Amino acid sequence: MPQLTDAFERKFYYLRLSITDVCNFRCTYCLPDGYKPNGAANKSFLSLEEIRRITRAFAESGTDKVRLTGGEPSMRRDFTDIIAAVRENPGIRQIAVTTNGYRMARDVAEWRDAGLTSINVSIDSLDPRQFHAITGQDKFHQVMAGIDAAFEAGFEKIKVNSVLMRDLNHKSLQSFLNWIRERPIQLRFIELMETGDHNALFRRHHISGEVIRDQLIMQGWQRQPRARSDGPAQVFTHPEYRGEIGLIMPYEKDFCASCNRLRVSAVGNLHLCLFGDxxxxxxxxxxxxxxQDELQARIARSLGQKKQTHFLHQGNTGITQNLSFIGG
Structure with a gap:
């Protein structure tokens, strides 16, 4: 089996596949004015058959993890069929989704039966009012019910993504820790990233994940080793907690050195970096x-263009207008 490798000897086992740009939330750091089709988004999104072919090509090139992203992936009516199509590849051992969670209570058992192995839910605040203010949707209790439903459906651990924002949630660590003390949840704080649409918001609310990391270490949390197909999170555990903490810090030195993931947009473009050109x-x-052979060859050949690092430190956000554009 050929392995996808770039010029810097990084190997790629992980595909983040966007299946729609559409989202029904209006998060302040992503789509504060709601989803608006423009440019390439006016094209139709990848069909079920196209998704089947593209995941087969990646699987046959050594990919063993696929994350379905958006927008909000569950807004596609054929979402369960998409999970099943990815599951057809015996080489794909992990099928994950990143979701805002609003349909989980209703559908998560069906997703698990189709082959989904892990879930990331976006929750930026445990305060229902602040959740509403950040997302533009009064659905906090619905999302929390969805997490309960996921555990009932047999998922042993849920990942929760929280975008770290100065003056909004960066002082809420203790509330989050209390929440995961008895729950098998990996809570992941993601540094706010600058995108083309949100430069002013970034300057106002960005704060380094080091603030959280320092607090965790002072409280006895221990960093865990990273597995081959893991994402970029630094994961910390504590013997008194069932839950874990993950930190995703794209502005930290050498963040890109362990890159193991490629992205395909909802309209079928391969993106070598979330912030590429x-x-x-x-x-x-x-x-x-x-x-299929030609498709695999083009993917492998394209890796010669992958740069050693992103250029976020210089304020270069590439073509990413917002995080729903390629699926984050």
Whole structure:
């Protein structure tokens, strides 16, 4: 099996596949004015058959983890079928989704039956009023019910993503820790990242994850080793807590050295970096099963263009206008 490798000897086992740009939340740091189709988003999103072909090509190139992203992936009516299509690849051992959670209470058992192995839910505050203010949706209790439903459906651990924002939630660590003390939840604080649409918000609310890391270490939390197909989180555990804490710190030195993931947008472009300058079109090779070899070759060849690091420190956010654009 050929392994996807770039010029810096980084190996890629992890595909983040966006299946829609559409989202029904209006998070302040992503889509504060709601979803508005523009540019490439006016094209149709990848079909079920195209998703089947693209995940097969990655699986046959050594990918063993696929994360379905958006927008909000569950807004696709065929979302359960998409999970099942990815599951057809025996080489794919992990199928994950990042969701705002609003449909979990209703559908999560069905997703698990289709083959979903892990869930990340976005929750930026445990205060229902602040949750409403950040997301534009009064659905806090609905999302929390969805987490309960996921545990009932058999998921042993849930990951919860919280974008770290100065003056909004960066002083809420103790509330979050109390929440995960008896719950098998990996709470992941993600540093606010600058995007083309939100420069002013970034300057107002960005704070380094070091603030949280220092507090954790002072309280006896221990950093855990990183597995091959893990995402970029630094994971910490504590013997008195069932839950874990993860920190995603893209502004930290050497963040890109362990990169193991590639992204495909909802319209079929391969993105070598969330903050890169352009995408490599793949959709012309997704029309039939006869083009699988050519598709794999184009993906592998494209890795020669992957740069050693992003350029966020210089304020260069590439073509990413907002985090729903490529799926974060």
């Amino acid at each position: 352009g995408g490599v079109p793949l959709r012309d090779l997704l029309a039939s099963d006869d083009q």
